[in-house]
Amino acid sequence: MFASGRCLCGAITFTVENPPLRMAQCHCEQCRRSTGTGHIVQAFFKREDVAVKGTTATYKSTADSGFERTRHFCPNCGSRLFAENAKNPAVIGIAAGAFDDSSWFKPMVNLYASQRPVWDIVDPEIESHAEM
Amino acid sequence: MTTRPIIDTQATCSCGATTLTVKGPVLSMLLCACLDCQKETGTGHSAVALVKAVDVTTSGTLLAFSRPAASGATTTRHFCPQCGVTLYAQSSRAPQTMLVPAGLLGGDWFNPNQVIFARSHTEWDTLPETIPHYETYREGL
Numbered sequence A: 001m002f003a004s005g006r007c008l009c010g011a012i013t014f015t016v017e018n019p020p021l022r023m024a025q026c027h028c029e030q031c032r033r034s035t036g037t038g039h040i041v042q043a044f045f046k047r048e049d050v051a052v053k054g055t056t057a058t059y060k061s062t063a064d065s066g067f068e069r070t071r072h073f074c075p076n077c078g079s080r081l082f083a084e085n086a087k088n089p090a091v092i093g094i095a096a097g098a099f100d101d102s103s104w105f106k107p108m109v110n111l112y113a114s115q116r117p118v119w120d121i122v123d124p125e126i127e128s129h130a131e132m
Numbered sequence B: 001m002t003t004r005p006i007i008d009t010q011a012t013c014s015c016g017a018t019t020l021t022v023k024g025p026v027l028s029m030l031l032c033a034c035l036d037c038q039k040e041t042g043t044g045h046s047a048v049a050l051v052k053a054v055d056v057t058t059s060g061t062l063l064a065f066s067r068p069a070a071s072g073a074t075t076t077r078h079f080c081p082q083c084g085v086t087l088y089a090q091s092s093r094a095p096q097t098m099l100v101p102a103g104l105l106g107g108d109w110f111n112p113n114q115v116i117f118a119r120s121h122t123e124w125d126t127l128p129e130t131i132p133h134y135e136t137y138r139e140g141l
């Protein structure tokens, strides 16, 4: 096992078998609203490497790419957990804060930096894109 | 000491089923790196405006989740059952106030004046160095 995690109340738990394919931070309006902060931070894994226990609630919306995005949260405590994009169903994103130990995490890229609030401080060493 | 803005803002959750309006002074602006905020937001810290409860109105049906917080008080988080977005949180220590997420409210007025629960801050999360960092909860604003 590479990592494990859970929501705030523990109704949803998950394990991941292998290291992430990619790690990213996104400052887009939808991500800021979803987390209530200046950004979302996610690690992306192969879908087959992730095992989830418990039933999440989902919210579907259309991403800028035009593809449907499904965000998963805990119906009991509201914690942010997973995100899927119809563009790439073999991959699942997991919110960095959901892991029991996230010391391995480090965003590789900052997306939608053009929408970053001035108060949300970022590491200037991390590659930044105005949009996607 | 950063200035405390007076706001008149309406915010909606992602799906639009719930709304929140704040009209009044912001008492404090906090970044909280406690483990509960990490789990709830899915990020390294929450970013919240402390406002008077009497200045807040909400519409739509919210779900509440209560849990003992790292401060020793009970924190209740109110979220939209359709999209999971947190509209506000309240601490049993200060029921006359509410904590409203800055990312939900939007706007340029937010200007954090303190970091709390810095003890559980992760290495990968970036916080402003220019404001006070408190290891745990801090009394006062």
Ligand SMILES: [Zn+2]
Binding pocket: A007, A008, A009, A010, A011, A012, A074, A075, A076, A077, A078, A079
């Ligand atoms: Zn939960």
Ligand SMILES: [Zn+2]
Binding pocket: A026, A027, A028, A029, A030, A031, A032, A040, A112
């Ligand atoms: Zn985004």
Ligand SMILES: [Zn+2]
Binding pocket: B013, B014, B015, B016, B017, B018, B080, B081, B082, B083, B084, B085
């Ligand atoms: Zn909603």
Ligand SMILES: [Zn+2]
Binding pocket: B032, B033, B034, B035, B036, B037, B038, B046, B117
């Ligand atoms: Zn917190």
